[in-house]
Amino acid sequence: MNIEIFNTLSDLNRSFTDWLKEIMEEKETVTIALSGGSTPKSLFDYWATLPEGEIDWKKIKFFWGDERCVPPTDEESNYRMTKEHLFDFVPVTQANIFRIMGENEPVEEAIRYGEILQNELEKVKGTPSFDIIMLGMGDDGHTASIFPYEMILWDSAKNCVTATHPQSGQKRVSLTGKVINSSRNVVFLVTGSNKAEKVKEIISDPDLAAKKYPAARVQPDSGSLHWFIDDKAAHQLTSRS
Ligand code: 6PG
Numbered sequence: 001m002n003i004e005i006f007n008t009l010s011d012l013n014r015s016f017t018d019w020l021k022e023i024m025e026e027k028e029t030v031t032i033a034l035s036g037g038s039t040p041k042s043l044f045d046y047w048a049t050l051p052e053g054e055i056d057w058k059k060i061k062f063f064w065g066d067e068r069c070v071p072p073t074d075e076e077s078n079y080r081m082t083k084e085h086l087f088d089f090v091p092v093t094q095a096n097i098f099r100i101m102g103e104n105e106p107v108e109e110a111i112r113y114g115e116i117l118q119n120e121l122e123k124v125k126g127t128p129s130f131d132i133i134m135l136g137m138g139d140d141g142h143t144a145s146i147f148p149y150e151m152i153l154w155d156s157a158k159n160c161v162t163a164t165h166p167q168s169g170q171k172r173v174s175l176t177g178k179v180i181n182s183s184r185n186v187v188f189l190v191t192g193s194n195k196a197e198k199v200k201e202i203i204s205d206p207d208l209a210a211k212k213y214p215a216a217r218v219q220p221d222s223g224s225l226h227w228f229i230d231d232k233a234a235h236q237l238t239s240r241s
Contacts, residue, residue: 003203003227005234009191013046016189016228017055023132023185024059031121033063033175035136035144036078039189041085048089057092061120065133065180066145067100069109069162069171076170077102106162106171113173114159124221127182128159134187135180139194141202141213144180145172154217177217186220191230199229200236 006012024030034040047055068076072083079099087097098120100113121128135143145163146154153161154177163172180186190199202209202216209216218225231238 001203001206001225001227003229003237005229005231005238007231009042009230010046012189012191012228012230013043016043016187017047017050019187019226019228020132021055024056027131028059029061030059030131031061031063033065033130033133033183034078034082035065035134035189036067036081037136037138038081039136039191040134041081042191043189044082044085047086050090055090057090058096060092061096061098062092063098063117063120063130064100065135065143066163066172066174067102069102069104069106069173071103072099072101074102100160100173102173106173110158110160110162110173117159117175117179124182127178130179130183132185132187133175133180133183134189135215135218137188137190137195137198137202137215139198140166141198141209141215143188143215143218145174146177146214146217148213151214151217154214177214180218181220183220183224184222185224185226186218186222187226187228188215188218189228190233193232193235195229195233196235196237199227199233203227203237 067078070076072079117128137143147166156176159179163174206216
């Protein structure tokens, strides 16, 4: 588990981008599952301002770790957020965007997307394997859309499942632990003081935390697990209290 703590979002975004560029040099095409929510907005906005050619966007196939079951035009859509903060500004190849179709019936979409992953990705022991999975973490310790009260979904034999947000009841489609832990590289992007408690619990005692929080179950078989966190989210890790 590689942990990097940053005083500013711009330092975090720069370092993450340098890390991404190193991974991208290894392959002709790179498959990335993006995280949703609000944290990636800062990174996507940074990528949107990079000099032309700094990242070869045409090398990347874009997927998502989860999606809200809403239309792609809905303000809750992770795809819409990515389009508004990134795709509208950089020359991605439209055919390389594999969005989870939130407008579809959730159970059917989980099956459809699971088949997309099976067809589009390299396999490790029969399981689709991303080059990179970007993950966020909720202040309850969820990741992708696997919530603590539905931890059983993490262990599903499927590639994708449907989940339900505990507060809003919103339906989600999410990757499962099987696919997440099959990735060549897994990277958490976690910022903000509201995440500090869970960051401390998960990083200081991952095995105990794994009993409670899906984010602690992220233990890729490849061993390549990176945390890019800001000083606010790392506050309880670094403070003496
Ligand atoms: C989503 C995300 C989810 C997110 C965390 C953190 O669809 O919401 O994929 O897993 O990463 O909830 O969200 P914030 O970045 O908004 O804190």
